Amino acid sequence: MQTAASGEPDLLASLRDQHRQGKAEVLAAIEALGGRSAGVHRCLRRLAGLTDRTLRQLWRTLGMPRPLALLAVGGYGRGELFPYSDVDVLVLLPAEATELQRRAVERFVGACWDVGLEIGSSARTMEECLHEAACDISVQTALLEARWLAGPRARAAELQRRVQQALDPLAFCRAKQFEMQQRHQRFENTPYALEPNCKESPGGLRDLHVILWVAKAAGLGRTWTELARRGLATAHEARQLRANEALLSLIRARLHVLARRREDRLVFDLQSALASAFGLESPPPATEGREQTARRVRRASERLMRRYYWAAKAVTQLNQILLLNIRERLEHDSTHPTQLRPINERFAERDGMLEVVRDDLYWHEPHAILETFLLYQQIPGIKGLSARTLRALYNARPVMNAAFRRDPVNRRTFMQILQQPQGITHAFRLMNQTSVLGRYLWPFRHTVGQMQHDLFHVYTVDQHILMVLRNVRRFFIPEHAHEYPFCSQLAAGWDKPWILYVAALFHDIAKGRGGDHSELGARDVMIFARQHGIAREDAELIRFLVAEHLTMSQVAQRQDTSDPEVVRAFARRVGDERRLTGLYLLTVADIRGTSPKVWNGWKARLLEDLYRATLRVLGGGAPDPHAEVEARKREALALLALHALPHQAHVALWGRLDVGYFMRHSADEIAWHTRHLSRALAQAGASAAPTVVRARLSPVGEGLQVMVYTADQPDLFARICGYFDQAGFSILDAKIHTTADGYALDTFQVATETMPQHYRELVTLVESGLPAALAPQAALPAPARARLSRRMRSFPVLPRVTLQPDERGQRWLLSISASDRKGLLYRIAQVFARHRVQLQLAKITTLGERVEDTFVVSGPALHVTREQAQLTQDLLEVLDQP
Numbered sequence: 086m087q088t089a090a091s092g093e094p095d096l097l098a099s100l101r102d103q104h105r106q107g108k109a110e111v112l113a114a115i116e117a118l119g120g121r122s123a124g125v126h127r128c129l130r131r132l133a134g135l136t137d138r139t140l141r142q143l144w145r146t147l148g149m150p151r152p153l154a155l156l157a158v159g160g161y162g163r164g165e166l167f168p169y170s171d172v173d174v175l176v177l178l179p180a181e182a183t184e185l186q187r188r189a190v191e192r193f194v195g196a197c198w199d200v201g202l203e204i205g206s207s208a209r210t211m212e213e214c215l216h217e218a219a220c221d222i223s224v225q226t227a228l229l230e231a232r233w234l235a236g237p238r239a240r241a242a243e244l245q246r247r248v249q250q251a252l253d254p255l256a257f258c259r260a261k262q263f264e265m266q267q268r269h270q271r272f273e274n275t276p277y278a279l280e281p282n283c284k285e286s287p288g289g290l291r292d293l294h295v296i297l298w299v300a301k302a303a304g305l306g307r308t309w310t311e312l313a314r315r316g317l318a319t320a321h322e323a324r325q326l327r328a329n330e331a332l333l334s335l336i337r338a339r340l341h342v343l344a345r346r347r348e349d350r351l352v353f354d355l356q357s358a359l360a361s362a363f364g365l366e367s368p369p370p371a372t373e374g375r376e377q378t379a380r381r382v383r384r385a386s387e388r389l390m391r392r393y394y395w396a397a398k399a400v401t402q403l404n405q406i407l408l409l410n411i412r413e414r415l416e417h418d419s420t421h422p423t424q425l426r427p428i429n430e431r432f433a434e435r436d437g438m439l440e441v442v443r444d445d446l447y448w449h450e451p452h453a454i455l456e457t458f459l460l461y462q463q464i465p466g467i468k469g470l471s472a473r474t475l476r477a478l479y480n481a482r483p484v485m486n487a488a489f490r491r492d493p494v495n496r497r498t499f500m501q502i503l504q505q506p507q508g509i510t511h512a513f514r515l516m517n518q519t520s521v522l523g524r525y526l527w528p529f530r531h532t533v534g535q536m537q538h539d540l541f542h543v544y545t546v547d548q549h550i551l552m553v554l555r556n557v558r559r560f561f562i563p564e565h566a567h568e569y570p571f572c573s574q575l576a577a578g579w580d581k582p583w584i585l586y587v588a589a590l591f592h593d594i595a596k597g598r599g600g601d602h603s604e605l606g607a608r609d610v611m612i613f614a615r616q617h618g619i620a621r622e623d624a625e626l627i628r629f630l631v632a633e634h635l636t637m638s639q640v641a642q643r644q645d646t647s648d649p650e651v652v653r654a655f656a657r658r659v660g661d662e663r664r665l666t667g668l669y670l671l672t673v674a675d676i677r678g679t680s681p682k683v684w685n686g687w688k689a690r691l692l693e694d695l696y697r698a699t700l701r702v703l704g705g706g707a708p709d710p711h712a713e714v715e716a717r718k719r720e721a722l723a724l725l726a727l728h729a730l731p732h733q734a735h736v737a738l739w740g741r742l743d744v745g746y747f748m749r750h751s752a753d754e755i756a757w758h759t760r761h762l763s764r765a766l767a768q769a770g771a772s773a774a775p776t777v778v779r780a781r782l783s784p785v786g787e788g789l790q791v792m793v794y795t796a797d798q799p800d801l802f803a804r805i806c807g808y809f810d811q812a813g814f815s816i817l818d819a820k821i822h823t824t825a826d827g828y829a830l831d832t833f834q835v836a837t838e839t840m841p842q843h844y845r846e847l848v849t850l851v852e853s854g855l856p857a858a859l860a861p862q863a864a865l866p867a868p869a870r871a872r873l874s875r876r877m878r879s880f881p882v883l884p885r886v887t888l889q890p891d892e893r894g895q896r897w898l899l900s901i902s903a904s905d906r907k908g909l910l911y912r913i914a915q916v917f918a919r920h921r922v923q924l925q926l927a928k929i930t931t932l933g934e935r936v937e938d939t940f941v942v943s944g945p946a947l948h949v950t951r952e953q954a955q956l957t958q959d960l961l962e963v964l965d966q967p
Contacts, residue, residue: 097200101199104202114131115128115338115342120335121335122328122331122332122335125334126334128338129165129338130165132168133166136172139200140174140234140235141235143196144193147193147196149193150185150186152179152186153190154236154238154241155175156175156231157172157173158227158231159205159230160230163230163232167334167337167338167347169345170347171205171347172197173205175207175209175227175231176209177209177210177211178210190206211244215247215248222257223264225252228245229249229301229302230301254299255412255415257303258299258302258412261295261299262295262408269287271285272285272286276288276394277397277545277547279544280353282349282350283340283349283350283351286397288396288398288399288400292400293329293333296407296408296411299408303414305317309326317411318406322406326400329403332392332396333397340355343355351393360389365389366385367385386536391534391536394534394545395533398518398520402475402518402519407472409471431446432457432460438468438470439461439469439474441457441471444476446477447477454481454485455495455525457470461508461511461515462505462508462512463505470515478520479520490525490527491616499525500583500618510551514551517551532546532550532596533547535547535597544678544679546596546597550589550590550592553674555678556673557585557586558586560575560576560670560674572669572673584623584630584667585630585671588630588634588671589671591609591613592630592634594606603633607628610627611628614628629664637655637672637692638672641688641695642688642691642930642937643939644898646691646694647745647748647749649713652699653702655699666696669692686783687817710748718747721755734764734767735763737763737766737767738758738766740825741826741828743825749820753784757781758832761779762777773796776794776795776796777793777795778791778792778855779791779792779852780847780852788834789814789848790832790835791833792831793830793859794830794831795829795859797828799921800915800918802914802917802918802924803865806910806911806914807911808855808858809835810911812850816834816835817835818929819832819833819926821927868911882902882904882935884965885902886960886964887900888953888957896941897947899940899942901960901964902935902938912966913963916956916959920946921945922956924942925940925941926940927939927940
């Protein structure tokens with residue numbers, strides 16, 4: 086028979102095989118659950134039990150010294166273990182640990198790794214544990230869940246007793262709530278991220294753990310059943326807590342199994358596979374584009390995520406209710422109870438929280454539900470809803486039915502909420518958090534947890550709508566005027582802010598239902614207007630804003646707004662100044678509400694320029710092109726006079742330029758070009774002018790503006806794009822002009838991640854490097870290569886190319902839509918060069934990770950049907966390349 090020492094390697098190998106086989110059986114059991122969450126806790130306890138046995142056998146095999154005790158801590162201490170979570174253990178040392186004992190601990194930890202346990206270990210004396218717990222709330226929390234595994238039980242029990250004895254329940258509760266707030270801030274305080282962390286995000290498993298930690302610290306219970314027995318949760322809430330905890334636990338366990346590592350994020354790569362593991366199937370590709378019900382066209386991953394979001398929302402609500410309840414009880418026990426200040430016969434105020442006077446208020450007086458949020462807006466000092474009020478709202482959800490929505494009193498109250506001078510954003514967010522908004526405004530309910538696979542929205546539809554509402558509201562708040570100067574100026578003259586609030590609520594409310602969401606939303610808002618007694622004129626304005634909420638952005642970013650006919654057509658569509666102003670404000674709020682990365686100064690400039698140009702047309706003061714050109718020339722000359730240019734220095738350049746140039750460029754750009762090119766042209770005289778490249782900080786405040794003046798050549802645009810691609814610049818806009826003597830005068834807006842700190846170095850880099858890249862004899866560089874993001878791999882954009890002639894039949898409008906990636910514009914430019922397509926104008930629109938580019942082009946090949954087809958095919962091949 087082998088001794089422990091001589092047979093140790095064989096014993097460790099046997100133990101490793103046993104643990105590996107046992108874990109494989111647990112993982113198979115998790116996979117067999119499918120989408121049934123009922124058995125997940127049994128699997129997690131089974132894995133924890135297997136790990137317990139492995140650790141105890143290791144402890145005995147290694148003959149660990151008697152004074153040492155082994156405890157499970159943290160999540161493992163709860164008696165559950167996720168497939169690839171760390172196995173957190175504490176080795177409790179005696180007060181005077183010997184070197185031999187410490188070496189034994191090191192040997193034990195090494196053996197744990199040898200048998201396949203991903204161990205997270207600490208070795209401390211009891212006094213060290215208590216000292217660390219007093220200094221660090223995370224250590225205190227881990228020790229609160231300590232569970233004996235091996236060694237002297239009495240020492241483990243003593244540690245548990247002393248940890249509990251040293252704990253101040255109220256201070257612990259406050260510290261855990263503060264810690265939770267900080268954690269939520271890391272996830273932008275929303276459970277609706279498109280790639281949420283099912284453990285750490287708001288509404289995740291950690292929010293449930295916090296409730297149980299605080300309750301355990303206060304001696305109020307260890308399980309949901311015990312909390313219900315102590316009156317901290319109702320029986321219904323306890324069932325909801327158990328059900329949502331099981332679902333979140335199943336999602337986390339399945340994520341670990343799919344990723345074969347610890348992965349708590351619902352990343353795009355895994356969402357489809359996870360949905361399939363839950364037994365959800367996507368509709369066949371042939372039916373996805375049809376206008377069917379939302380349920381039939383929704384992808385499997387969308388249905389899974391919607392299920393997750395609803396669970397996370399319920400957890401967020403219940404977490405708030407129970408933590409407020411526990412804290413109120415602890416504060417009641419430690420201090421004198423606070424007095425209620427009556428507000429009316431239904432509500433009172435306690436410590437700045439709005440409280441119902443009885444638990445069944447909403448069942449007996451449903452009108453009080455919306456009154457809650459009206460009082461929240463109206464009464465100074467009210468900072469939130471008490472636990473009693475939140476619970477009453479949570480349990481009164483069945484009251485909010487069709488009759489509740491039809492009630493004239495409720496409709497008047499809802500309009501009052503919209504028309505309050507303050508508290509709009511907070512009230513509507515609170516209404517959404519408590520599920521009141523979706524139950525009153527029924528179309529909104531379908532947006533809750535609705536994902537958007539368009540590569541630029543980073544929020545679910547309901548969160549995006551509330552973000553747009555917030556942005557509109559900020560236009561009317563003086564404290565935010567520095568964020569939106571022009572919008573704030575326009576909002577100051579707008580007499581009914583609530584009209585824009587309603588438009589914001591409905592602009593995307595029909596997303597996910599199939600069909601044109603703008604058109605469907607316009608129908609919904611007209612029904613809302615009729616039901617809520619909105620005047621016909623106001624209702625028609627709101628309908629227009631919802632139906633046309635994408636129009637201004639599309640015109641500004643995809644059409645040649647220097648063309649007077651484009652502006653006139655847009656003006657005819659808008660109709661009057663009030664509609665124009667409302668549409669502008671809603672458009673800015675909408676774009677800024679999609680993603681922090683989508684909005685930039687260049688988009689702001691495009692929209693503002695379109696607003697001002699359209700306003701002139703609507704006012705009857707739109708000048709003809711000739712008058713507009715003369716006005717810009719006069720303004721440019723005034724700017725040039727500041728730089729002491731010789732008299733008539735501009736004539737040499739301006740004589741080579743046509744009306745189109747002056748219409749497309751601002752006076753500031755004309756003066757900038759003239760200042761740098763007049764000297765070069767004067768020095769060249771009758772000989773060929775040299776290539777001139779100049780760069781400056783963009784007047785719109787983001788990136789560089791680059792001017793290129795050089796002899797025209799067929800592949801010039803490709804060469805310029807190739808240089809910017811290699812240098813790491815993104816092209817935001819391009820204005821292409823060819824002079825009467827065959828020179829290109831092009832202006833580019835470019836940006837890079839290193840702006841604006843190093844703009845001087847970048848200006849020098851561009852002005853010296855770009856001329857060399859334009860030499861005709863230089864070979865075109867190979868396009869830069871870059872990996873697609875996870876999001877683009879999971880939700881690719883179907884490439885689209887459309888080619889249409891303009892009204893005069895002289896130029897063509899080429900529109901491209903595809904997933905964005907490094908070097909894409911350069912590849913497109915190479916196709917243009919091969920087909921000898923001449924570029925007149927480029928509008929480069931990047932929406933997150935999707936591009937919507939528009940080019941105004943010309944060339945003999947575009948008048949031949951076969952050449953058009955080949956150009957389109959070549960572009961599609963470029964857009965579809967991985």
